[in-house]
Amino acid sequence: xxxxxxxxxxxxxxxxxxxxxxxxxxxxxxxxxxxxxxxxxxxxxxxxxxxxxxxxxxxxxxxxxxxxxxxxxxxxxxxxxxxxxxxxxxxxxxxxxxxxxxxxxxxxxxxxxxxxxxxxxxxxxxxxxxxxxxxxxxxxxxxxxxxxxxxxxxxxxxxxxxxxxxxxxxxxxxxxxxxxxxxxxxxxxxxxxxxxxxxxxxxxxxxxxxxxxxxxxxxxxxxxxxxxxxxxxxxxxxxxxxxxxxxxxxxxxxxxxxxxxxxxxxxxxxxxxxxxxxxxxxxxxxxxxxxxxxxxxxxxxxxxxxxxxxxxxxxxxxxxxxxxxxxxxxxxxxxxxxxxxxxxxxxxxxxxxxxxxxxxxxxxxxxxxxxxxxxxxxxxxxxxxxxxxxxxxxxxxxxxxxxxxxxxxxxxxxxxxxxxxxxxxxxxxxxxxxxxxxxxxxxxxxxxxxxxxxxxxxxxxxxxxxxxxxxxxxxxxxxxxxxxxxxxxxxxxxxxxxxxxxxxxxxxxxxxxxxxxxxxxxxxxxxxxxxxxxxxxxxxxxxxxxxxxxxxxxxxxxxxxxxxxxxxxxxxxxxxxxxxxxxxxxxxx
Amino acid sequence: xxxxxxxxxxxxxxxxxxxxxxxxxxxxxxxxxxxxxxxxxxxxxxxxxxxxxxxxxxxxxxxxxxxxxxxxxxx
Numbered sequence: 034x035x036x037x038x039x040x041x042x043x044x045x046x047x048x049x050x051x052x053x054x055x056x057x058x059x060x061x062x063x064x065x066x067x068x069x070x071x072x073x074x075x076x077x078x079x080x081x082x083x084x085x086x087x088x089x090x091x092x093x094x095x096x097x098x099x100x101x102x103x104x105x106x107x108x109x110x111x112x113x114x115x116x117x118x119x120x121x122x123x124x125x126x127x128x129x130x131x132x133x134x135x136x137x138x139x140x141x142x143x144x145x146x147x148x149x150x151x152x153x154x155x156x157x158x159x160x161x162x163x164x165x166x167x168x169x170x171x172x173x174x175x176x177x178x179x180x181x182x183x184x185x186x187x188x189x190x191x192x193x194x195x196x197x198x199x200x201x202x203x204x205x206x207x208x209x210x211x212x213x214x215x216x217x218x219x220x221x222x223x224x225x226x227x228x229x230x231x232x233x234x235x236x237x238x239x240x241x242x243x244x245x246x247x248x249x250x251x252x253x254x255x256x257x258x259x260x261x262x263x264x265x266x267x268x269x270x271x272x273x274x275x276x277x278x279x280x281x282x283x284x285x286x287x288x289x290x291x292x293x294x295x296x297x298x299x300x301x302x303x304x305x306x307x308x309x310x311x312x313x314x315x316x317x318x319x320x321x322x323x324x325x326x327x328x329x330x331x332x333x334x335x336x337x338x339x340x341x342x343x344x345x346x347x348x349x350x351x352x353x354x355x356x357x358x359x360x361x362x363x364x365x366x367x368x369x370x371x372x373x374x375x376x377x378x379x380x381x382x383x384x385x386x387x388x389x390x391x392x393x394x395x396x397x398x399x400x401x402x403x404x405x406x407x408x409x410x411x412x413x414x415x416x417x418x419x420x421x422x423x424x425x426x427x428x429x430x431x432x433x434x435x436x437x438x439x440x441x442x443x444x445x446x447x448x449x450x451x452x453x454x455x456x457x458x459x460x461x462x463x464x465x466x467x468x469x470x471x472x473x474x475x476x477x478x479x480x481x482x483x484x485x486x487x488x489x490x491x492x493x494x495x496x497x498x499x500x501x502x503x504x505x506x507x508x509x510x511x512x513x514x515x516x517x518x519x520x521x522x523x524x525x526x527x528x529x530x531x532x533x534x535x536x537x538x539x540x541x542x543x544x545x546x547x548x549x550x551x552x553x554x555x556x557x558x559x560x561x562x563x564x565x566x567x568x569x570x571x572x573x574x575x576x577x578x579x580x581x582x583x584x585x586x587x588x589x590x591x592x593x594x595x596x597x598x599x600x601x602x603x604x605x606x607x608x609x610x611x612x613x614x615x616x617x618x619x620x621x622x
Numbered sequence: 623x624x625x626x627x628x629x630x631x632x633x634x635x636x637x638x639x640x641x642x643x644x645x646x647x648x649x650x651x652x653x654x655x656x657x658x659x660x661x662x663x664x665x666x667x668x669x670x671x672x673x674x675x676x677x678x679x680x681x682x683x684x685x686x687x688x689x690x691x692x693x694x695x696x697x
């Protein structure tokens with residue numbers, strides 16, 4: 034062997050030693066105990082965790098039989114027969130052994146053969162699973178308790194507070210009435226009642242008074258009904274009345290109104306030391322039924338929808354469930370599903386409309402509109418999807434996705450390089466959300482979009498609904514350099530004082546003014562006044578909804594510089610917006 | 623050569639770890655270990671291993687003292 038090959042061997046040994054050292058150190062870091070035994074069951078190697086587990090240094094463990102070692106470690110009653118296990122399951126396996134009963138300590142032992150050698154060595158893994166198994170036991174015990182509770186609950190058919198039938202009792206009665214309706218003609222009505230502002234009663238007088246009120250109302254309702262009717266309490270402040278054997282649907286309405294009158298009588302809490310009367314109010318939704326074909330659960334669901342409508346209407350009139358309501362609910366569900374899908378797929382329809390200089394049609398900005406589509410691929414109107422998104426809490430995610438899509442579109446259109454502004458709209462809920470401004474600022478930074486080129490359009494409603502919170506977010510945005518513009522100006526309930534105070538850079542004259550100003554001199558005068566006002570306050574003005582040459586000319590004559598509308602372009606998808614020229618000509622002047 | 627079969631893997635890995643970390647738990651104190659003799663017998667002997675780091679690398683030295691028959695290794 035020459036000097037060169039000796040040197041190579043020496044390097045190889047060093048390399049192997051370094052590799053082995055790394056493996057040894059790495060295996061010592063993991064939380065499982067590892068042991069390698071030869072075919073006779075003698076320990077060849079173990080990691081640091083196993084040393085700690087058995088409380089002996091490795092040097093003393095080498096050559097010892099793992100089986101006898103484990104025998105010394107485990108309690109006699111749970112001692113394992115590892116020899117037997119290896120014989121029975123030579124292909125490997127996992128067992129859990131009790132290392133200690135009090136406190137409970139459980140060890141999971143896994144063994145696997147190293148099949149490349151004969152006799153076969155084994156690798157053992159030891160893991161303390163006390164915490165995991167304890168949780169599992171806890172879960173099993175909880176499940177047992179839950180099962181017991183459910184079994185007990187299934188036997189209870191009355192509400193413990195009011196003594197009225199509960200949901201289960203009601204469904205049983207409703208099922209029986211539906212069966213009866215199959216055999217004899219007539220009508221059945223389910224009246225879903227919800228006590229308005231019950232939470233206030235609980236908050237002001239306490240839950241004991243709240244319960245008293247529920248009992249009192251239950252008694253009043255029973256007095257308002259016929260003997261054959263059923264009144265049930267579903268829970269909280271929800272009651273359901275089942276009226277059977279009606280000869281005509283109008284009878285249900287009559288019963289509902291009588292019920293509302295009875296309920297609305299003043300009620301004084303007992304033993305509260307207060308002489309103040311509570312004036313209970315209810316919202317009532319009604320489902321009418323003259324066949325037994327619908328299920329009890331469906332009827333109850335529909336009645337709840339009608340109750341919801343009654344509550345929204347804020348009138349005392351009961352609302353009868355009808356097909357339109359059903360369609361409305363189905364439409365809402367469809368919109369909700371479409372929005373969730375759009376968020377899941379990270380896809381959201383986006384349309385863009387140019388804002389131009391009126392004098393020569395030069396493109397100065399682009400306004401982005403969110404255009405989600407429904408299950409049939411049809412666009413969902415902003416009024417519909419914003420209302421649904423606000424109601425279901427999707428609005429935040431939708432706003433974020435919308436802004437991301439806007440920045441992506443801005444990149445495609447090279448707005449930054451061309452010095453063109455991007456205008457975006459947010460819902461009033463979004464604008465009032467704490468942290469909204471920070472999110473916008475962060476996202477603009479991520480997309481390297483200059484704040485001065487991003488215009489946030491704010492409606493008057495947003496500033497009226499939650500003025501302080503919205504204002505705080507807007508001020509943060511303005512401070513960060515973003516532009517703020519008051520959208521749809523002129524149609525809301527906005528004070529001139531606020532116009533001076535608000536941190537805004539411009540106004541957009543609502544399209545209804547633009548549409549009527551040619552034919553209505555008073556409207557025309559109003560537009561002129563808005564333009565003068567904006568000029569005085571140093572605010573930019575964009576006229577929205579410019580559709581005709583007359584409107585364009587009139588606006589020019591009154592000194593309006595900027596506009597957008599169908600005269601120049603409808604909102605277009607991105608691929609169409611990409612072919613807009615620098616200077617847009619009116620489509621028909 | 624003097625290590626019984628069951629000790630070799632741990633020895634190689636332990637020695638590799640020592641060369642990487644220069645930390646040891648067995649150096650500088652007597653250890654009663656099983657030892658493989660040339661005639662194939664396994665006896666218990668007292669090992670005393672020392673190590674010194676020199677410019678060219680670590681140098682190891684050890685004394686092995688056979689213990690009387692019936693002696694037990696360290697427990």
